[in-house]
Amino acid sequence: MEGLMSTLRRGGVTRASRAARTYVWTLEERAPRAARRAVRDVLDGWGVAEGDVEVAVLLTSEIVTNAVRHVREELRGDGVVKVRVRVMDGLLRVDVTDPEPGLPRLVAASDTDEGHRGMAIVAASADRWGWHPGPGGGKTVWWAQVLEGRGPVAPAGGKAAKARND
Numbered sequence: 001m002e003g004l005m006s007t008l009r010r011g012g013v014t015r016a017s018r019a020a021r022t023y024v025w026t027l028e029e030r031a032p033r034a035a036r037r038a039v040r041d042v043l044d045g046w047g048v049a050e051g052d053v054e055v056a057v058l059l060t061s062e063i064v065t066n067a068v069r070h071v072r073e074e075l076r077g078d079g080v081v082k083v084r085v086r087v088m089d090g091l092l093r094v095d096v097t098d099p100e101p102g103l104p105r106l107v108a109a110s111d112t113d114e115g116h117r118g119m120a121i122v123a124a125s126a127d128r129w130g131w132h133p134g135p136g137g138g139k140t141v142w143w144a145q146v147l148e149g150r151g152p153v154a155p156a157g158g159k160a161a162k163a164r165n166d
Helices: 031-045 050-070 118-125
Strands: 021-026 080-088 091-098 128-133 139-146 163-165
Touching: 021 031, 031 050, 031 080, 050 080, 050 091, 050 118, 050 139, 118 139
Parallel strands: 128 163
Antiparallel strands: 021 080, 080 091, 091 139, 128 139
């Protein structure tokens, strides 16, 4: 796989659920920029409010950047990062899957640190977030937000959760 993989798009937009879109890129420095553009384009196309789009672009970029920076060298090979975007019943959810099994960590960054804030930004900005083991030993980190103009949406099981292993 040389360079950025061509974008894979599945599903279509329906009025009721706006079916999921999935994008796949190789684990390289251009992936976060491509993910930002893809998320912006699909959410703009679905008519999502600009404020929600901005948050979605930021959070997706943080998680994809973590995947690119933190996947161990031996897992890179033909490794990819996959981003799935979906909106259903006023809730936007984005899943980011990579081959690294290491779990996301909230790190207390000092005022002078140039990094280590990605997951703290996700935790502070998303209505909910979490992770689960991915296929083939990797992981999926996900986040969700209620879209502008919608009331709170309880997660499956009926309990509100800020972060959970889902």
